[in-house]
Amino acid sequence: MLMTLTAVTLDCADPLALADFYHRATGLPLHERSDAEFAGLARGPGASGLFLGFQRVDGYRPPSWPAQDVPQQLHLDFDVDDLDAATDRLVALGATLPSVQPHPERWRVVLDPAGHPFCLTTPRPAP
Structure with a gap:
């Protein structure tokens, strides 16, 4: 049985605001059915590829990276x-x-406006 990853969804307090940040960061267009409860970015209507979603969660608490009081998950x-x-x-x-950068010469940890950590890295040459 083959499984294909089609979407990643992040919890947040404001789906449209977080979708706008990632839209501006990646250039992926906002999905036409986005609203205040759930927003997403997709390559376009009917296009295949990974869907990046953002869902509103009451009482959302951002991860406390690098501490684990609220884990990044x-x-x-x-x-x-x-x-x-x-x-x-x-x-x-x-x-x-964030001030903690484990290997800043190889990758950077960045926090999106909702506090989710993500990493930037330069591609490594193929062996």
Whole structure:
């Protein structure tokens, strides 16, 4: 039996605001059925590819990275050509850069506006 991953959904307090951040960060268009309860980004109507969703959760508490008082549970990784330029761009869009950076020369941990940590990395050459 083959399983195909089709979507990743993040909990948050404001789905439309978080979808807008990731739209501006990735260029993926907002799904036409997005609303205040659930928003998403997709490659376009009927297009295949991974769907990135954002669902409203009452009492949402952002992860407390790197502490685990409120665990991150998952995080997204994005390949970028230039770590510094990508980091600066995302901070200008509303992300924050935590002071703890385990390997800043290899990847950067960034927090989206809802507090979800995600990583930026440069692609590694194929062996």
